[in-house]
Amino acid sequence: MHFFPEIHQLMRSPLDFAHILDEIPIGIILMDKDLRVVHLNRFFQALTGFSLDMARGIPCKNILRSSACIINCPILAAHRKNRSISCTSDIINTDRQKLPVRITTAQIMDNQGHFTGYMETIEDLRSTTTNDPEKNVAYSFANIIGRSRKMEMIFQTLPMLAQSDASILITGETGTGKDLVAEAVHQTSVRAGGPFIKINCGALPATLLESEIFGHMKGAFTGAVENKPGRFKLAHNGTIFLTEIGDLPLPLQVKLLTFLDDRIIYPLGATKGFNANVRIIAATHRDLEEMVSIGKFRKDLLFRLNVARVHLPPLRERDADIRLLLDHFLHHYTKKQGKKINGFSEPALSVLLNYTYEGNIRELKNIMEYAVNVAQGIRIEADNLPTYILEHEPMQRVPNIPVAKDVPKRQSERPPSPAPWQPEETEQTWSSVQRQMIMDALKTSRGKRNEAAQILGMSRSTLWRKIKAYQIE
Amino acid sequence: MTLHKVAIPILGEEIVPRFDLTTEVIILTTAKFSDIQDKKIIVLPRSSSDELCHTLLAQEINTLICGAIEDEYYEFLKWKKIKVFDGVSGTWPHAFERWRTQTLNPGDILFTRMVEGNLI
Numbered sequence: 001m002h003f004f005p006e007i008h009q010l011m012r013s014p015l016d017f018a019h020i021l022d023e024i025p026i027g028i029i030l031m032d033k034d035l036r037v038v039h040l041n042r043f044f045q046a047l048t049g050f051s052l053d054m055a056r057g058i059p060c061k062n063i064l065r066s067s068a069c070i071i072n073c074p075i076l077a078a079h080r081k082n083r084s085i086s087c088t089s090d091i092i093n094t095d096r097q098k099l100p101v102r103i104t105t106a107q108i109m110d111n112q113g114h115f116t117g118y119m120e121t122i123e124d125l126r127s128t129t130t131n132d133p134e135k136n137v138a139y140s141f142a143n144i145i146g147r148s149r150k151m152e153m154i155f156q157t158l159p160m161l162a163q164s165d166a167s168i169l170i171t172g173e174t175g176t177g178k179d180l181v182a183e184a185v186h187q188t189s190v191r192a193g194g195p196f197i198k199i200n201c202g203a204l205p206a207t208l209l210e211s212e213i214f215g216h217m218k219g220a221f222t223g224a225v226e227n228k229p230g231r232f233k234l235a236h237n238g239t240i241f242l243t244e245i246g247d248l249p250l251p252l253q254v255k256l257l258t259f260l261d262d263r264i265i266y267p268l269g270a271t272k273g274f275n276a277n278v279r280i281i282a283a284t285h286r287d288l289e290e291m292v293s294i295g296k297f298r299k300d301l302l303f304r305l306n307v308a309r310v311h312l313p314p315l316r317e318r319d320a321d322i323r324l325l326l327d328h329f330l331h332h333y334t335k336k337q338g339k340k341i342n343g344f345s346e347p348a349l350s351v352l353l354n355y356t357y358e359g360n361i362r363e364l365k366n367i368m369e370y371a372v373n374v375a376q377g378i379r380i381e382a383d384n385l386p387t388y389i390l391e392h393e394p395m396q397r398v399p400n401i402p403v404a405k406d407v408p409k410r411q412s413e414r415p416p417s418p419a420p421w422q423p424e425e426t427e428q429t430w431s432s433v434q435r436q437m438i439m440d441a442l443k444t445s446r447g448k449r450n451e452a453a454q455i456l457g458m459s460r461s462t463l464w465r466k467i468k469a470y471q472i473e
Numbered sequence: 474m475t476l477h478k479v480a481i482p483i484l485g486e487e488i489v490p491r492f493d494l495t496t497e498v499i500i501l502t503t504a505k506f507s508d509i510q511d512k513k514i515i516v517l518p519r520s521s522s523d524e525l526c527h528t529l530l531a532q533e534i535n536t537l538i539c540g541a542i543e544d545e546y547y548e549f550l551k552w553k554k555i556k557v558f559d560g561v562s563g564t565w566p567h568a569f570e571r572w573r574t575q576t577l578n579p580g581d582i583l584f585t586r587m588v589e590g591n592l593i
Binding site for chain 1: 484489490491493494540541542543544547552559560562580582584585586587588589590593
């Protein structure tokens with residue numbers, strides 16, 4: 001059932017209440033006296049992933065899913081105290097992300113002054129929590145850290161890009177932090193108050209992807225039992241992040257291109273378009289120019305997305321950052337796990353500095369998480385490191401990687417490549433070799449991951465991460 | 474006959490909306506998709522996703538029906554071969570019945586929809 005709530009007598013003609021709420025850049029949820037959902041605004045839908053059709057008539061704690069709802073319901077507390085209450089909390093949205101939020105409650109009165117329900121506003125605190133002192137380290141932008149020359153150049157560029165409204169194409173190998181950069185650009189832009197909506201173009205089948213991105217109207221196709229606003233509409237006044245853009249099917253590339261031209265989205269089955277004010281950030285680990293040349297990616301779309309390009313260098317081109325990142329993640333995990341670990345032993349440091357992080361920062365982070373978990377003493381010892389990195393033959397890397405005190409040896413860094421998103425031949429080979437090794441081990445062990453991990457000399461968790469990273473089914 | 478264990482984090486009669494804030498979990502043992510053969514409730518000393526995951530593994534759970542769960546724990550449990558129906562809300566007997574009749578899906582909202590005391 002559709003309903004169109006109105007406000008009467010505020011102005012001469014009745015006002016569309018839902019439209020007013022939708023224009024407010026804060027999540028708003030309205031409830032009746034029994035704490036059942038009556039209405040959600042668009043920002044709330046973008047934040048939580050619940051549409052109004054899904055949420056209407058359901059107890060609010062099952063839609064908001066905040067920790068405050070369960071520990072000490074702010075609505076009931078506000079009711080007891082007969083005043084508005086504000087608290088910080090977190091929610092888990094339908095994408096299974098935990099987001100920090102501020103919840104403010106208020107009672108709703110009718111025109112006779114009788115209590116009729118409640119209103120809650122939900123503020124997304126992701127942009128403010130990035131001011132965490134832990135992240136305010138030198139040589140950083142938002143929560144990306146590095147002091148190599150290539151990263152310095154990126155740090156100089158990102159604030160300017162953040163202030164513009166241009167489409168950005170982020171390229172780089174897996175694990176280099178493309179998602180982090182996209183979110184940092186959003187959080188430091190004037191759109192920070194608006195939603196940041198991520199779509200993984202490689203994760204959904206083409207038919208679902210179209211409805212997910214552009215939305216659909218009830219009855220547009222079999223199974224479309226309700227209207228779906230689509231991610232573009234939810235991202236109105238914010239940023240949409242299309243990750244794995246190289247996996248976007250060609251028909252959708254055309255539709256995206258049309259949107260980039262006229263900025264109007266047409267949900268499936270809709271006759272009326274919606275004028276969406278959305279900034280596009282796209283990311284890929286693929287070589288889009290190569291894909292253009294073989295006809296798998298539209299050249300005109302590449303040009304439209306490539307207004308500004310950020311290439312994130314792989315870790316092997318950021319030698320100066322390895323020690324910085326090791327210290328950063330050591331500090332992060334020791335704090336998180338409440339351990340007292342001061343640093344690394346010489347052998348451990350030597351192994352860590354000479355390892356080729358083919359999984360880039362993601363792999364380095366995983367190694368540090370493992371090491372901090374395993375370490376018993378006040379330093380990370382070599383035997384606290386995953387077995388596979390101890391047995392690893394260093395690749396053709398620059399020898400004698402500098403430690404922190406003599407870090408700025410920039411001669412070890414290669415000059416920027418003319419086609420910066422082109423993955424390097426050596427890395428391609430190593431990645432494919434490792435992928436093949438994992439597949440062989442899985443074949444030998446007939447799919448048993450325990451045995452495969454033993455064959456490869458990895459822990460099960462590392463094997464699992466690699467299977468995910470290499471997308472081995 | 475192979476027994477199947479279904480765990481449902483609960484808050485009273487309802488599925489707790491958040492996996493990480495669970496302090497009580499009901500474990501139902503059944504011959505697959507038939508009636509309940511055994512039912513027990515485990516009360517946890519505190520709410521913690523890590524400890525709850527450990528409990529589920531220690532109890533050799535095959536299926537988890539829960540509310541919102543963080544991706545990290547969802548992936549971990551999947552990796553541990555536990556079938557997870559997350560984002561489910563409603564009463565636990567209703568959710569179990571839907572699972573038993575193989576009509577439960579992740580994200581199912583099993584509450585009766587009402588606004589101001591009226592069914593909608």
